[in-house]
Amino acid sequence: MSLLFKGRAQGAEAIKIGVLQLLIMFFTDHLRQAVNSLGELWRSPFASLMTIGVLGFSITLPSTLYVLVKNTEQISQQWEQASEISLFLRTGVTDASAQQLLTRLRLWPEVAEVAYISPAEGLKEFQVLSGLGDALNYLETNPLPGVVLVVPTVKHSSPTSAGMLLNKLRKEREVEIGKLDIEWLERLYALIGIAKDLVTLLAVLLFFAVVLIIGNTIRLNILSKRDEIVVMKLVGATDAFIQRPFLYTGFWYGFLGGIMAWVTVLLILLWVDYSMQGFMEKYQVSFNLTAMDLSTLIVMLLVSVSLGIAGSLLSVQRHVKDIEPR
Amino acid sequence: MIKFEQVSKTYPGGQQALRKVDFHVEKGEMAFLTGHSGAGKSTLLKLISIMERPTVGRVLVNGHNLSSIKRREIAYIRRDIGMIFQSHQLLMDKTVFDNVSLPLVIEGHTRKNIAKRVDAALEMVGLRDKAKNIPITLSGGEQQRVGIARAVVNRPPLLLADEPTGNLDPKLSMEIIRLFEDFNQAGVSVFIATHDLGLIARMKYRTLTLKNGQMITDGLNEQPNQGLYV
Numbered sequence: 420m421s422l423l424f425k426g427r428a429q430g431a432e433a434i435k436i437g438v439l440q441l442l443i444m445f446f447t448d449h450l451r452q453a454v455n456s457l458g459e460l461w462r463s464p465f466a467s468l469m470t471i472g473v474l475g476f477s478i479t480l481p482s483t484l485y486v487l488v489k490n491t492e493q494i495s496q497q498w499e500q501a502s503e504i505s506l507f508l509r510t511g512v513t514d515a516s517a518q519q520l521l522t523r524l525r526l527w528p529e530v531a532e533v534a535y536i537s538p539a540e541g542l543k544e545f546q547v548l549s550g551l552g553d554a555l556n557y558l559e560t561n562p563l564p565g566v567v568l569v570v571p572t573v574k575h576s577s578p579t580s581a582g583m584l585l586n587k588l589r590k591e592r593e594v595e596i597g598k599l600d601i602e603w604l605e606r607l608y609a610l611i612g613i614a615k616d617l618v619t620l621l622a623v624l625l626f627f628a629v630v631l632i633i634g635n636t637i638r639l640n641i642l643s644k645r646d647e648i649v650v651m652k653l654v655g656a657t658d659a660f661i662q663r664p665f666l667y668t669g670f671w672y673g674f675l676g677g678i679m680a681w682v683t684v685l686l687i688l689l690w691v692d693y694s695m696q697g698f699m700e701k702y703q704v705s706f707n708l709t710a711m712d713l714s715t716l717i718v719m720l721l722v723s724v725s726l727g728i729a730g731s732l733l734s735v736q737r738h739v740k741d742i743e744p745r
Numbered sequence: 746m747i748k749f750e751q752v753s754k755t756y757p758g759g760q761q762a763l764r765k766v767d768f769h770v771e772k773g774e775m776a777f778l779t780g781h782s783g784a785g786k787s788t789l790l791k792l793i794s795i796m797e798r799p800t801v802g803r804v805l806v807n808g809h810n811l812s813s814i815k816r817r818e819i820a821y822i823r824r825d826i827g828m829i830f831q832s833h834q835l836l837m838d839k840t841v842f843d844n845v846s847l848p849l850v851i852e853g854h855t856r857k858n859i860a861k862r863v864d865a866a867l868e869m870v871g872l873r874d875k876a877k878n879i880p881i882t883l884s885g886g887e888q889q890r891v892g893i894a895r896a897v898v899n900r901p902p903l904l905l906a907d908e909p910t911g912n913l914d915p916k917l918s919m920e921i922i923r924l925f926e927d928f929n930q931a932g933v934s935v936f937i938a939t940h941d942l943g944l945i946a947r948m949k950y951r952t953l954t955l956k957n958g959q960m961i962t963d964g965l966n967e968q969p970n971q972g973l974y975v
Contacts, residue, residue, distance in 0.1 A: 421821070422818055649834070650835070653834055657821075658820075
C-alpha cells in the first residue's frame, strides 16, 4: 500500500494475484532465501564450519552427559527390582551350619532364592576380580566370612518390605551383619540427582555462550554487507526483509550444528558402549547402553535450531536497524 | 508534489545546512536544484527521502506531512520515490538485472512480472543487452543508466536525482537529462539536484538555487516553459 499516493498500488496488489498464488509465492520466496543463505555458508566453508563446530560441540557435551545419566538411572531401576540382601556370617560358622541356615530360610514365604558363598569361594572370586592374584596366597588364614545371598520375592522386594525382611534376618544367630543393596542405591540416586543438576547448569551456560557466538558471527556478517543493506534500504526494503537472510543463516548454523551434534554423540556412545562391555563382562552383568531415541534426537535438533535463530535474532534486531543510508 | 514550509536543518554540532527554505514543486513538474557544493542540496533531498528529518518546518509530499511518517513506514515511502545517486549505489557483485529488479523483489512481485518490467526499464535506458553484465564492467554513463532503470522500474510518481551527471561528460549528461525529460513527459514529477550550471543553462526548466542553506532564487531559467506550469 502506498502511504503517499492514494490509489497507487505497490507490490502484489498491482498485479492482482489470487490468495493461493500469493501463498505459493510466499513459500517459494522463503525457500529461495533459505537456499541462498545456505549457498552463502557454502561459499566460505572454513568460517562456517568453525561456527557450526562451536554449536555442535556445545550441544554434544550436555547431550552425551544427559544420555549417560539417563542410562545410569535405568540401570539402578533394574537393580532396585531385584534388591538383594547380603548376610555376612559370623566367623566360626561352618559350611554345614550355613547349609542348615539356608534350608531354614528357603521355607520363609518372603524369600525367593538363597545362595551360599563359602569363604573359600569368596576368596577365589576376590582373587579374580581384585587383580591381587597370587598375593592373596600369602595370607595365612582366609579373612573372608561366608556370605548368604537372599533374594526376596517380588512382593517383598520394595525398599520398605525388604528392609523389614532384613531386620528379621539379622536376628538369625549365624548372621553377623546384614546388608540391603538398596542403601547404596539410595546414595546413587542422590548422586544422579546432583549429576542431573550439573548437566542442566552446564547446558544452560553452554547455550548462552552459543547464542552469543552466533550473534557475533551474524553481526560480522551484517557489517560485511553494510553497503548492500544501505542500497536495499534506499530502494524501500523493510528491516524485516533485510533481516530474513540473516535469520536463515542462523537457522542453518543451528540445523547443521544439530546434525553435527547427533553424529558426535552417536560416536561417543558407541565408544562408551564398547569400553563398557569389557567392564561389564568382569562383573558378569550384561547391559546394553540405550542410545538416543528419536524424540531425544528431535529435541536436540530443535534446541540447536532455536539457539541458532535466537543468536541471529539478537544480532539482526540491533544491527540492521543501525545501518541507515547517510 | 514536493512542498517545503519554512524548513531549517541543523546538524548535531551546530552546522546549519538549511535555513527557512520555502518552495513548492508541482505535480508533473520537472525542476532543478542548484548551488555550490555545501549549499545544502543533498540535505534538501535527504529530507524528502527521510534520510534526515527537518529541525524546524514541514516537508510535504503529495500533501502528506512527512513528520507524521514513523520509522517503520519509511521503507514504504521510498517505494514511491525513485532515487538516483551520483555514486550510483549499485550492488557491484550482482548482475544488472538483479540490480534493477531489487525494488520489485522487495515489493514481492511475481517472477514473470519482474522479468517483464525489468526488461522494459532496461529498454528505456538502452541497456537491454547488458542485463547479465555486472556493473563493474560497465562505463560510468552506463552505470548511471542502470541506476535510473532501477529508480523507474516500479513506476514511482516522483523521481529524485542527486548529481546524476556528476562524473559524466557533457554529451552523456545531456543523454541522461533527455531520459528524465521522457519520464517527465509520461507524467512523473522530476527533481534534480546538480551543480552543473552549464547543463541547466541549456534548458528552460524551473531552477531553485541554494546558497549557504538559503533559497536565493526560485524561478524559471530564462523564459517560462509552457505546459509545465499547470
